[in-house]
Amino acid sequence: MNTVSHKYRQSALLLLTAAIWGSAFVAQKTGMDYVGPFTFNAARNLLGGLTLLPSVVFFSSCKKRTLPPDASSENVTQQKTLWAGGILCGIALFVASTLQQVGIQYTTVGKAGFITSLYIVLVPVCGLFLRKRVQPKVWLAVLIAVAGLYLLCMTDGSFSLQKGDFLVLACALGFTVHILVIDHFSPLVSGIKMSCIQFFTCSILSAVCMVLFETVNFSDLLHAWMPILYAGILSSGVGYTLQIIGQKGLNPATASLLMSLESVFSVLAGWILLHQALSARELSGCILMFAAIVLVQLPNFHKANAVS
Numbered sequence: 001m002n003t004v005s006h007k008y009r010q011s012a013l014l015l016l017t018a019a020i021w022g023s024a025f026v027a028q029k030t031g032m033d034y035v036g037p038f039t040f041n042a043a044r045n046l047l048g049g050l051t052l053l054p055s056v057v058f059f060s061s062c063k064k065r066t067l068p069p070d071a072s073s074e075n076v077t078q079q080k081t082l083w084a085g086g087i088l089c090g091i092a093l094f095v096a097s098t099l100q101q102v103g104i105q106y107t108t109v110g111k112a113g114f115i116t117s118l119y120i121v122l123v124p125v126c127g128l129f130l131r132k133r134v135q136p137k138v139w140l141a142v143l144i145a146v147a148g149l150y151l152l153c154m155t156d157g158s159f160s161l162q163k164g165d166f167l168v169l170a171c172a173l174g175f176t177v178h179i180l181v182i183d184h185f186s187p188l189v190s191g192i193k194m195s196c197i198q199f200f201t202c203s204i205l206s207a208v209c210m211v212l213f214e215t216v217n218f219s220d221l222l223h224a225w226m227p228i229l230y231a232g233i234l235s236s237g238v239g240y241t242l243q244i245i246g247q248k249g250l251n252p253a254t255a256s257l258l259m260s261l262e263s264v265f266s267v268l269a270g271w272i273l274l275h276q277a278l279s280a281r282e283l284s285g286c287i288l289m290f291a292a293i294v295l296v297q298l299p300n301f302h303k304a305n306a307v308s
Contacts, residue, residue, distance in 0.1 A: 006249060007249070010245075010246045010247070010248065010249055011246075011250070011254075011297060013245060014243065014246040014250070015258055015261065016242055016246075017239050017243050017258075017259055017262075018258060018260070018261040018262040018264075018265055019265045020234050020235060020239040020242070021235060021239050021265075022261070022263065022264070022265030022266035022267075022268075023266065024230060024231055024234060024235035024239070027226075027227035027228075027231045028101065028104065028235075030226075030227045031224045031231065032101065032104065032105065033224075034221075034223045034224035035217075035220050035221060035224050036210070036213075037101030037102050037105075038098065038206045038207075038213060038214050039206075039210045039216060039220075040101060040227075040231075041094070041097050041098060041101060041203075041206040042203050042206035042207040042210050043221065043224075043228045043232065044232040044236050045093075045097075045199045045200070045202040045203035045232070045236055046203040046207075046232070047228065047229065047232025047233060047236065048195075048199040048232050048233070048236030048237040048240065049196050049199035049200040049203060049237075051233050051236075051237035051238075052192055052195060052196040052199070052241065056193050059190070059192065059193075060193075078188075078189060081185065081188050081189055082189040082193055084185070085181065085184075085185030085188070085189055085194050085197075086193070086194045086195075086196070086197025086201065087197060087198075087201050088185075089181050089182060089185070089194060089195075089198035089201075089244075090197065090198035090199070090200070090202045090205070091201065091202075091205070092174055092175075092177045092178035092181055093174075093178055093201075093240070094201070094202040094206060095174040096171050096172075096175045096177075097174075098206070099167050099168065099170050099174060100116060100167075100171040102167055103164045103165070103166075103168035104168070105164065106162060106164025106165075106167065107162055107163075107165050107167075107168060111153065111165060111168075112168050113149075113152075113153045113266070114149050114150060114154055115165055115168040115171075116168055116171055116175070117149050117172070117262075118146070118169070118172045119172045119173075119175045119179065119260070120142055120146065120253075120256045120257050121142055122172060123176050123179055123252050123253050123256040124138065124139065124142060124252075124253035124256075126176055126177075127252055127253060130180065132183075132251070132253070137295055138253050138257070138296055140295065141257055141293070141295045141296040142253070142292070144288055144292040144295065145257055145289055145292035145293075147288055148284075148287070148289035148291075148292060149260065149289065150285070151281050151282065151284050151285030151288065152263055152264065152267060152282050152286060152289065153263060176256075179247070179252050179255065179256055179259075180252055182243065182244050183247055183252040183255070186244050186245075186247050187248055187249065191244040191245040191248065192244075192245075194244055195240055195244050198240070199236060199240070243255075243259065246258075254296050257292060257293060257296050258293060258296075260289070261289060261290075261293065263289070264289045264290070267285075268286070
């Protein structure tokens with residue numbers, strides 16, 4: 001019972017993550033009207049890291065009071081693991097988010113959403129090389145989800161690859177690496193601390209590229225303050241932290257399916273909040289996506305029979 005409740009709790013956290021990311025796509029697109037991709041990512045990730053600092057300080061002080069005096073050697077080992085995980089996550093996030101921000105400029109929003117979400121296929125495929133077992137129902141759910149994403153995002157029914165599409169496809173591979181790195185490190189360290197380190201790592205790398213390749217204008221940053229604030233606090237600070245906490249104990253293939261619902265939430269948000277029309281094709285895509293998530297959440301019947 002504890003295992004089942006844990007699974008549903010983690011799934012709920014990832015669904016919340018998908019909802020936050022789905023509504024943040026507009027902020028990313030709007031921010032690019034004022035600043036370059038490196039500037040945007042440097043600012044949003046710096047803000048995400050600063051948002052988490054008070055929580056890191058608070059929980060660290062609480063933990064120090066409860067640690068036994070002889071826990072110093074174990075703590076040093078854990079700190080090394082924490083920094084390794086945070087820096088690797090930050091590098092993967094930098095590569096993926098940069099490719100996404102640049103790719104968005106050269107392709108349609110729908111196509112970018114579809115190609116980015118192809119990590120739901122790449123995660124279980126790459127997981128096979130890491131000896132991550134994937135159940136048959138998960139593979140079926142992945143196929144259903146890809147079909148749903150196509151109906152949802154590719155509203156014109158055509159698919160031809162352009163320059164931006166290859167960048168977004170590389171971005172999907174970057175997010176695949178990010179998910180697998182989190183899967184490895186999240187059971188070993190504090191999720192909030194690792195998330196904070198990844199944001200500062202990504203911000204530093206973005207800032208270096210910003211100085212090298214972009215012209216920084218303070219007035220442009222002021223014009224982009226609202227999308228940067230939203231993307232930094234909610235999409236980065238809250239969303240990516242919930243991803244790290246929510247992935248703990250879940251199969252990465254299942255986690256990627258849950259997070260791919262960001263495309264569904266973005267369409268539903270436009271329908272509910274902005275009164276945008278939802279076509280039968282898009283509605284069918286939403287239904288298929290939700291069906292894939294329900295399928296992957298169903299218990300394994302052979303295990304249920306064994307327990308009963």
